[in-house]
Amino acid sequence: MSSPALVADGIRASYGPLQVLFDTSVRVEQGEMVALLGPNGVGKSTLLKVIGGLLTPDAGTVSIFGQDVTSAPSRKRVEAGLCQVVGQSSFSSLTVTENLLMHGFANSSRKWTKEATEAALAVFPRLHARRNQLASTLSGGERQMLALAKTIVGDPKVLVVDEFSLGLAPVVVGGLMDLVRRLNERGSSILLVEQSVNVALSLVHRAYVMEKGEIIAEEDAAVLAADPARVQALMLGGHMEDAG
Incomplete structure (x- = not known):
């Protein structure tokens, strides 16, 4: 039987004396898309930090395809297939194309990185038209497209997306949802952290x-x-039991 793509089991996490997570467990099977829902301030971002290796849990374990990475640095988690998209992060002083090429440096094949960059640009015509523009000149929706386009170059086995619809127009969100579906169809297992219940549950x-x-x-x-x-x-x- 194949191992789940991602498991965070019994996670307890704190910031100093303040405990934020209490035996929190989530599981994403291979090929599955799962949402983590909840308003701001309930601990979703803290759980993502634990999953990504940016915060060491007080208790519990994190595994990727059965490999225990609880104590592993973020780099090892990326090598295991984990990719996280948080906000609209990019190198503002680099062009769109340069941002994509930078994201592919973890892959040893430069030829593959170049081909994947062209494939990512083909998914987003608006990015393709702005491929030589600095990332700092892009709109919010375009920066979010760039953040997701980088995942194509990274070819993730497990993709974690944090609040990708926040502040974006519905038409842009619809296009991003299509990309997430395509990534899932290509084999990526996905954990979507989202405030918009309608967006998440439709995906x-x-x-x-x-x-x-x-x-x-x-x-x-x-x-x-x-x-x-x-x-x-x-x-x-x-x-x-209160919802019935």
Whole structure:
């Protein structure tokens, strides 16, 4: 039986004396798209830091395809296939093309990196038209496209996307959702951290709901989407038994 693509199991994490995560567990099977839902301040970003190796947990484990990476540096997690897209991060002083080429330096094949860069630009005509512009001159939607385009160059096995719809026009979000679906079809297992419930549930197979550092629900996305009252109760901090 194949190992899950990503498992964070029993994670406890703190910032100094302040505990933020309380035995938090999420699991993404190979080829699966999973959402982590919840309002700001419930611990989603802290969990991503633990998964990415930017914060050492007080307890619990993180594994990628069965490999325990709890104590491994971020570089080792990238080598294991993990890629995280957080916000609209890019090198503002580099062009669009240079940003994509930089993201491919982890791959030993320069020929593959160049081909993957062209493939990424082909997915986004707007980026292709701006390929020689500095990243600092792009709009918010274009910077988000660039952040996701870099994942194509990175060819991730496990992709973690944090709040990719935040502040973007619906038409831009729709295009980004199509790209995430395509990445999943190409074999990437995906964990989507998102405030917009409608965006997330229309995209993923399964969803976790987080409140005050704990997972309070794990649901099939289609079932949850069909029950708006339950969604509302969960997002307001109500446990499953309160949503009926």
